[in-house]
Amino acid sequence: MNNEISVQSAVENTPISTALSSSENGRDKAIIVHVFFSQDKNLEDLAEFQLLAQSAQVDILQIVTTSRSTPQAKYFVGQGKAEEIAELVKQSDADVILVNHQLTPAQTRNLESLCECRVVDRTGLILDIFAQRARSHEGKLQVELAQLKHLATRLVRRKTGLDQQKGAIGLRGPGETQLETDRRLIRVRIAQLQNRLEKVSKQRNQNRQTRQKADIPTISLVGYTNAGKSTLFNRLTQAEVYAADQLFATLDPTLRRLSVQDVGTTILADTVGFIRDLPHDLVSAFKSTLQETTEASLLLHVIDASDTRKQENIEAVNAVLEEIQADNVPTLSVYNKIDRLDNIRPHIEFNDEQQPIAVYISAQANLGIDLLFDAIRQRLRNEILSLSVSLKPAQGKIRHAFYRLNCVRNETIAERGEYLIEIEIDKIEWLKLIKRFPELEPFNPVKNQE
Structure with a gap:
């Protein structure tokens, strides 16, 4: 890029690594905005978004809620509510506005202009958490790819004098608008990332084919984020994968050998947690990782039995499994955290053919793990x-x-x-x-x- 021409670039000025910039104490101060679109106010959605914000290392200053029948085209919220949010930003000196919905690029720009503050929607916040949690080379590539795809739809024309093409002699710009330059740079970078991930995917595929040739079954842990997958993974394999009571604690997939009676050696894979409205860019970016799920011999669908919204969480996970074409893989439901419930003892549920379909356990309290092994054995034991x-x-x-x-x-x-x-x-x-x-x-x- 020509150093003599001072032009503003969305690529240079928009941090790719994270949507939330660090303030002096390392944490952003945020105002959360949530819109209720039905008379039945679903406070669980708002509570989950607060957990997402806390997982992103954000200090929540205030929560603004409003009710509407449909989103407003300009600000998503109404004009009056948008002005109220702008006033709150000034009074509280907030760094960012977090909106628990997916905003259009225009709505994001309009809110940023009115509030003079960064605006991050639900997709942007989830991408930011993934950016913070990525540890492996593959995980970082996947997150950057998802963020660039998200950013590509949000590039806007900047008000600068020199970076626009003009039609008359003496008024022509450098030949290519900065907006076009940014788009081209992003396209090039996306292509580079996709090529690198393709190589990683080939390596994963080779490893998977080697296991298949050796007839080694693969068990893949899936479930809503924070259902206890990593804790269960550690309990089953004696591994030390990072596990915490927060959303998306695990991002990078981990594979370990697991010995099951009457089955022999198996491979257990811990995968990224799912969530409602998981961004499509993330699903496509994590394609090679999620391939472990699509080609598994058995899925262990880990469910937080103590969550009041467990049925909705199950449906959200099933929707993602359908999207990645893993909905036909044999599945064993694992109801975790039964130690938080009264009168629920570890047990196995069977269908009419006496095949295990669900196991009730607590990975943290080490309850029912032997029953889970027995259920896995029965599901994987071949004819x-x-x-x-x-x-x-x-x-x-x-x-x-x-x-x-x-x-x-x-x-x-x-x-x-x-x-x-x-x-x-x-x-x-x-x-x-x-x-x-x-x-x-x-x-x-x-x-x-x-």
Whole structure:
């Protein structure tokens, strides 16, 4: 960029890393704005937004609420309420206005002009929390990509004298408006990030294919943010993943080995928490991470049993699972935090086919973890195949493998010395044996089922 021409750039002047700039004490002072669009005032939405603000390290000075039937086009809130907010900003010396709704770029600009203060909507606040929490290289790339996509829709023409194209001789600008320059720079950066994430995604895919070839099942933890996924992950795997009573405490996905009786080695994946109205830019940016969920053998849907809005939270998680096309993956509901409830003991719920569909536990208090392992075992335990196999005398290695797996139920020797063996074997173990001993392929009933 030409250093001699002083032009204002949205790219240079808008921090990519965070929507909330640090004040002197490291925390922004904020006014929260919430609009009720129905007569039934849903205070839980407002309470959740306050938790989001606290998770973003913000000091809440005041909460402004108003009721409307529809959003106002110019300010989202009414003209009078917007002027009231502007007066509050001056009186309290607030740094930022946090709006618990998704604003259009025009509404954001109009409120900023009127209040002379930064305005961050719900999407911007969630992106900011993600920016603060990203630790891994991949997580930082994903957050920056989501923020740039969000910023791209909010670039505006600045009132500067030199950066606009003019039609007459002597009045032409540098050839490209600053707005166009910013858009081009963002497009270039987005393309760079997508290329890097594509490489990360390929690496994840290779690792996933390696696990699939080895027939290692993957269990993925999903759930509403702050449902206790990381605490449960630590309890199951003896790991030390960061866990805290706050929204989006975990951002970077973590994978650990987990041994389950009758199943063997599995991989347990801790994923980012979901929330109502999760920004679409985040869903697309975290595509490679969420791929662990879409290709899992089993989802553990962790639910805060003590939350009064647990049913709404379940629906919000299911909506995201549907969006990432993971709604068909087998799911086991895990109702966590039962220690906060009265008269609820750890137990397993079964469906009509006697298959576990829900487990009630407390990861923090270490209640019902053995029941959860049992439910996982029952859900992952594969169908048992009953087969009759004929082995030649020279195929002693295969016979030895059968006996090592303790799957032989009956054995006779034919006139010509062949071993006629009846086995009962786990389907996955059988498929592993076929990979080791292709001679078993003629006895394989699985290929006919597929």
